[in-house]
Amino acid sequence: MEKSQDFEEEIFDFFLTRKDLEELLKKMGYQIDSTGVIIDSETGRPVKGIKGEEINIKKDRDFAVVFGSHIFVRNIAEFSHLLSEKNLIIFKREE
Amino acid sequence: MDYSFLSVLDKLIDRVPLFLKILEKIESWFHERKEVLEIDVETLKNLMNLYKIFEKLKEEERLLENKEIRAQFENAEKFFEKYAIGWSSKRGKYVIIRKDYEEFQRYLEKIITLKKVESKSFFFITTLDIGFNYEELKTTPKYLEEDLVQVISRLPSNIKFEFISLINLSIHIEKLYLDGRMEEAENIKKSIKSVYGDFGLKFLNLFQRKYLKTFLRTLKEKDPLTMEKEIRKFFEEDTRYIFFIHKDMTIDDIEKIKIKVKIALQNKENYVAIHSLGEATLIAESIIKDIEKNKIPEEYTRHMVDKPTDYKTFTEKREEASIRDFSVIWYKGEAGKRLFGFLLNFV
Numbered sequence: 001m002e003k004s005q006d007f008e009e010e011i012f013d014f015f016l017t018r019k020d021l022e023e024l025l026k027k028m029g030y031q032i033d034s035t036g037v038i039i040d041s042e043t044g045r046p047v048k049g050i051k052g053e054e055i056n057i058k059k060d061r062d063f064a065v066v067f068g069s070h071i072f073v074r075n076i077a078e079f080s081h082l083l084s085e086k087n088l089i090i091f092k093r094e095e
Numbered sequence: 096m097d098y099s100f101l102s103v104l105d106k107l108i109d110r111v112p113l114f115l116k117i118l119e120k121i122e123s124w125f126h127e128r129k130e131v132l133e134i135d136v137e138t139l140k141n142l143m144n145l146y147k148i149f150e151k152l153k154e155e156e157r158l159l160e161n162k163e164i165r166a167q168f169e170n171a172e173k174f175f176e177k178y179a180i181g182w183s184s185k186r187g188k189y190v191i192i193r194k195d196y197e198e199f200q201r202y203l204e205k206i207i208t209l210k211k212v213e214s215k216s217f218f219f220i221t222t223l224d225i226g227f228n229y230e231e232l233k234t235t236p237k238y239l240e241e242d243l244v245q246v247i248s249r250l251p252s253n254i255k256f257e258f259i260s261l262i263n264l265s266i267h268i269e270k271l272y273l274d275g276r277m278e279e280a281e282n283i284k285k286s287i288k289s290v291y292g293d294f295g296l297k298f299l300n301l302f303q304r305k306y307l308k309t310f311l312r313t314l315k316e317k318d319p320l321t322m323e324k325e326i327r328k329f330f331e332e333d334t335r336y337i338f339f340i341h342k343d344m345t346i347d348d349i350e351k352i353k354i355k356v357k358i359a360l361q362n363k364e365n366y367v368a369i370h371s372l373g374e375a376t377l378i379a380e381s382i383i384k385d386i387e388k389n390k391i392p393e394e395y396t397r398h399m400v401d402k403p404t405d406y407k408t409f410t411e412k413r414e415e416a417s418i419r420d421f422s423v424i425w426y427k428g429e430a431g432k433r434l435f436g437f438l439l440n441f442v
Contacts, residue, residue, distance in 0.1 A: 068216060084260035
């Protein structure tokens, strides 16, 4: 059996089913309106990606929630932009 | 039966043995009372594909009228209800975790509270059909020549993040092409277009064709202000008449390119090029044929490329085939020669 302490020390990226991801978002305090736009229940405002566009789970089917600064990205290109802004892209020198 | 029905059915039948194998693995896992199971990339990809089929089946209920398909669907449903899939940074492995595992539940609770708190660790949550692509982009090392790494580190701050992101994506897409993963590459290209617009696609194409890499090398000794000026000139002027043909271009798009190329040649612009790969080569050939019906000014040197690349694709029978490059370039004068040198990787 896994030891709890070991598990606590782990950091996971999760790839969930759409149903699970939507449930998790709701638990985090977001709502999804009838058009698919994610709304922050606290502010009543739509959630935006790092390029400033609203996230719509019906249109932006490849969206992700990124923790560390709690940001939504609409797709892989936005994720790459975020990695760049966080200085997390490291180019290894080709021999 | 229509095509989509047959396509889903074929995929499902193809993957039944794999699915049974995964279930068998999980049975033995239960037996060992493990809560976290490390899996290899192939198993992850199989689960990802099964999930895609599972989602498709949910959308097309009539497929579920077939008893065998329904049974597989229910198996998949049970599986995805019980287990979560992800990547463990500590282990450097993909994992399956039982959702009813107490520690997993506690972990999720922790994530939920993170909404208001900045966490020290960087991690993401997405859906199963795209998670692998995110993870690959995040964890696969990107190799770049030493001199380019130095130039990139000195890029002006207003374009730095965008350029680094686009270089990251360009290297990633190059790898996907070399691996024969065209569909995934095309999906990422769509996301580049939606985030960076036409500039993003131009960047990607110029990088792929070596123009951009070689150009960036010429900036080695330049100060940030000059760098910015030259970068703008490179994208807005020097490469204005380089066209990249895509297989999904409309007749209207193609006609517009024909007109632009004809005018550029009439105006004796220094560098005019048409590049194409794979299925798009047929479109490019027809464009060239049409353009060359008119006399090309004699100042131009014509260069043609028509050969297979190292990029791969797979036929319907899963046989490997290389992707063809078809390009025609007309260049003249020192400026034209310089840009032609960029294509050939000469500074």
